[in-house]
Amino acid sequence: SQxxxxxxxxxxxxVGSPLSLECTVEGTSNPNLxxxxxxxxxxxxxxxxxxxxxxxxxxxxxxxSASRPQDRQFILSSKKLLLSDSGFYxxxxxxxxxxxxxxxxxxxxxxxx
Amino acid sequence: xxxxxQSPQSLIVQKGGISIINCAYENTAFxxxxxxxxxxxKGPALLIAIRPDVSEKKEGRFTISFxxxxxxxxxxxxxxxxxxxxxxxxAASKGPRRDNxxxxxxxxxxxxxP
Numbered sequence: 001s002q003x004x005x006x007x008x009x010x011x012x013x014x015v016g017s018p019l020s021l022e023c024t025v026e027g028t029s030n031p032n033l034x035x036x037x038x039x040x041x042x043x044x045x046x047x048x049x050x051x052x053x054x055x056x057x058x059x060x061x062x063x064x065s066a067s068r069p070q071d072r073q074f075i076l077s078s079k080k081l082l083l084s085d086s087g088f089y090x091x092x093x094x095x096x097x098x099x100x101x102x103x104x105x106x107x108x109x110x111x112x113x
Numbered sequence: 114x115x116x117x118x119q120s121p122q123s124l125i126v127q128k129g130g131i132s133i134i135n136c137a138y139e140n141t142a143f144x145x146x147x148x149x150x151x152x153x154x155k156g157p158a159l160l161i162a163i164r165p166d167v168s169e170k171k172e173g174r175f176t177i178s179f180x181x182x183x184x185x186x187x188x189x190x191x192x193x194x195x196x197x198x199x200x201x202x203x204a205a206s207k208g209p210r211r212d213n214x215x216x217x218x219x220x221x222x223x224x225x226x227p
Contacts, residue, residue: 102215107156
């Protein structure tokens with residue numbers, strides 16, 4: 001069966017510091033991968049998605065970037081965090097054969113102080 | 114732009130009652146409509162989904178009703194239980210496609226009182 005991991009689970013960072021969040025998927029190959037941000041009490045905002053290694057599409061311009069160095073690894077980064085980057089970050093995957101069905105990881109709670 | 118509108122924002126139901134959450138979409142090209150359940154501090158979990166070739170889909174106590182002409186769909190939770198207390202998100206996408214166009218509603222916080 002497929003599983004998706006995210007780490008760290010929680011993170012507290014000062015403004016201006018760098019960020020690296022990691023997501024890995026097990027039990028599948030060539031998945032579509034997604035990064036979402038969820039602000040407190042709000043819906044899901046798609047940040048990036050990837051259909052393959054090195055292929056990244058951005059939904060909204062922002063202070064963040066994403067990379068996919070391996071087939072089942074997706075990384076969310078920032079060079080300098082802003083207060084507004086605080087939120088709950090979710091990684092998700094879908095199968096190339098059933099791209100509509102997205103499955104989410106446990107999330108990373110980021111607080112920027 | 115908000116392509117999927119969800120209501121209500123919050124909902125309180127007594128144990129054993131029926132919880133109803135509604136969503137409306139704009140893009141007629143959408144053809145996949147999932148519902149996700151999210152508990153505090155956890156990632157959303159796919160609950161149930163429907164495609165527009167059927168008007169209703171039932172899985173246990175959860176039912177999706179779909180009205181293609183009205184561009185609306187809803188989640189019904191029968192015999193609601195305190196363990197159902199969570200935030201529910203509807204979504205819509207078109208496919209099958211490898212890129213992403215899943216659009217989520219803003220969520221409904223459901224509280225089931227014992």
